[in-house]
Amino acid sequence: MASVLSxxxxxxxxxxxxxxxxxxxxxxxxxxxxxxxxQAELSRVSSHLASYEGGRCKEQxxxxxxxxxFPNLNRLQLHPGQRVYVTYNGQECAGLVEQHHQLNDExxxxxxxxxxxxxxxxxxxxxxxxxxxxxPTLPMDQSPATAMDQSPATGSVQRSVSRNxxxxxxxSDAAVEMDEMMAAMVLTSLSCSPVVQSPPSRESSMPASQAxxxxxxxxxxxxxxxxxxxxxxxxxxxxxxTPSPPHPEASPKYSSEALSSPxxxxxxxxxxxxFLLDEPAPRKRKNSVKVMYKCxxxxxxxxxxxxxxxxxxxxxxxxxxxxxSDQRRREEDxxxxxxxxxxxxxxxxxxxxxxxxSPIVIQQALAKPEAxxxxxxxxxxxxxxSALSQSAPSSFWHIQADHAYQALPSIQIPVSPHIxxxxxxxxxxxxIPSLSPVRSRSLSFSxxxxxxxxxxxxxxxxxxxxxxxxTRKVRGEAKKCRKVYGIEHRDQWCTACRWKKACQRFLD
DNA sequence: TTTGCCGGGGA
DNA sequence: TCCCCGGCAAA
Numbered sequence: 001m002a003s004v005l006s007x008x009x010x011x012x013x014x015x016x017x018x019x020x021x022x023x024x025x026x027x028x029x030x031x032x033x034x035x036x037x038x039q040a041e042l043s044r045v046s047s048h049l050a051s052y053e054g055g056r057c058k059e060q061x062x063x064x065x066x067x068x069x070f071p072n073l074n075r076l077q078l079h080p081g082q083r084v085y086v087t088y089n090g091q092e093c094a095g096l097v098e099q100h101h102q103l104n105d106e107x108x109x110x111x112x113x114x115x116x117x118x119x120x121x122x123x124x125x126x127x128x129x130x131x132x133x134x135x136p137t138l139p140m141d142q143s144p145a146t147a148m149d150q151s152p153a154t155g156s157v158q159r160s161v162s163r164n165x166x167x168x169x170x171x172s173d174a175a176v177e178m179d180e181m182m183a184a185m186v187l188t189s190l191s192c193s194p195v196v197q198s199p200p201s202r203e204s205s206m207p208a209s210q211a212x213x214x215x216x217x218x219x220x221x222x223x224x225x226x227x228x229x230x231x232x233x234x235x236x237x238x239x240x241x242t243p244s245p246p247h248p249e250a251s252p253k254y255s256s257e258a259l260s261s262p263x264x265x266x267x268x269x270x271x272x273x274x275f276l277l278d279e280p281a282p283r284k285r286k287n288s289v290k291v292m293y294k295c296x297x298x299x300x301x302x303x304x305x306x307x308x309x310x311x312x313x314x315x316x317x318x319x320x321x322x323x324x325s326d327q328r329r330r331e332e333d334x335x336x337x338x339x340x341x342x343x344x345x346x347x348x349x350x351x352x353x354x355x356x357x358s359p360i361v362i363q364q365a366l367a368k369p370e371a372x373x374x375x376x377x378x379x380x381x382x383x384x385x386s387a388l389s390q391s392a393p394s395s396f397w398h399i400q401a402d403h404a405y406q407a408l409p410s411i412q413i414p415v416s417p418h419i420x421x422x423x424x425x426x427x428x429x430x431x432i433p434s435l436s437p438v439r440s441r442s443l444s445f446s447x448x449x450x451x452x453x454x455x456x457x458x459x460x461x462x463x464x465x466x467x468x469x470x471t472r473k474v475r476g477e478a479k480k481c482r483k484v485y486g487i488e489h490r491d492q493w494c495t496a497c498r499w500k501k502a503c504q505r506f507l508d
Numbered sequence: 509t510t511t512g513c514c515g516g517g518g519a
Numbered sequence: 520t521c522c523c524c525g526g527c528a529a530a
Contacts, residue, residue: 480512499522502513511530518523 084109086120294337478506 082097086109095109098117105122293310295302297318304310480503481493490498494505 482511495522496513500513500524509530512528514525514527516523516525519521 086111086118086124088114088116088118296337478503480506 080097080099084095084097084107085092086095087093088095088111093111093113095111097107098110099108100106100122101108102122106119107122108117108119110117292303292305293307295304295310295313295318297314300318302310302313302317304313481497482503484506485492494503496502496504
């Protein structure tokens, strides 16, 4: 029952995440908020959103069934020279219609102030005339809005406001909002502190990133992704358009490349976020993946190609070389993260003319609401995770030393620092009490100094691995010797497995 | 039913 | 200390 419930809740929240998206979008649409009683019917919303993801046409079709006026508004024919408003760089800008492609539902607009030509989705373009004329003349238009705002009086007010100020404002499910705010807050706080990272040289990052597809908590390096994403993108420019000031609430989405690129320094190459972006990310693109190293220092976000480079950068820019060099040297490891960059992804969008507000991109991003939920999840889990991985190597060796069972230091083990740490984190979250002493040892490595208070607290939560007695350790997801080698090759099992003890080769 | 492994016990 | 295994709990 509980699981069902949680599942349901999860679903719900997911839906919620979606809800906010289109509703905010809807806010910005021409006809604005034509979605009737959004909140009332989540299921309906979900279907609506599903179709939204699929494409606008569908959405309209569906909408039209319940709100006949919507398509009409949406299909307004814009004439060249017509004055419209669009969101550019997060700001409402006036522009002139250059061309209206009704086929792809796009409007080419010349921004007067910026002198920029760009394309917007029709929905994202507001007619100048309409803006003025709508409030008085379109009661129809207001009703849905009021439905959303739940207050007729404020509804109309906000309606007009939202029409003029195009900041994607989400008003929808309160819970969702809270979720997102939470996520945003966490992210922001994260972004203000150097997020820890595991030694980049560990190549486990690769498998980990792949594993991210399966489950974030299982992959060692997801942590990296998490941290990098969070710190990088959110701090770098969480807002769709404004590159610099992090404005967590402004946008739950990030068009990462776009954002961070303006902020990039010389060394900056790309900033698409590998792991997180990979999965839930709005834009998942070509696969040529490149490993970069991103500075996690607050408000830095510099990305370099080489470890050496990033270390040098951190040392020189943030830590300052000098005294305590030994300590520094170690410290610098904590201030960068390994980032897998999908090439092409960045240039493509970054160079796009619509880069600024890039409505299209946003839509795509929004169309993947899981990203939000996932983000939150990853966030929560990754923080400590990354913190863990940071000290993974040392703890790892502890383990080796500790292990009475571990007769053969198998080849896989050296790879495991990441896996180990991350996984143990997962274990920690789910079954803290059941951690074995060995594991607890690995978790308790709080020798790292700087992680955010937040990280620390997470760590603390995670680390009390006490109470090894009592509950059983939850079975891990990892393959065990038995599975890997089969019962017929029992001699190849790790000693612990042979002795029916907790497997030490495939830690989980 | 299978699998992972705790707890206990024998050598 | 090494090794084995009964038996429990999760999958």
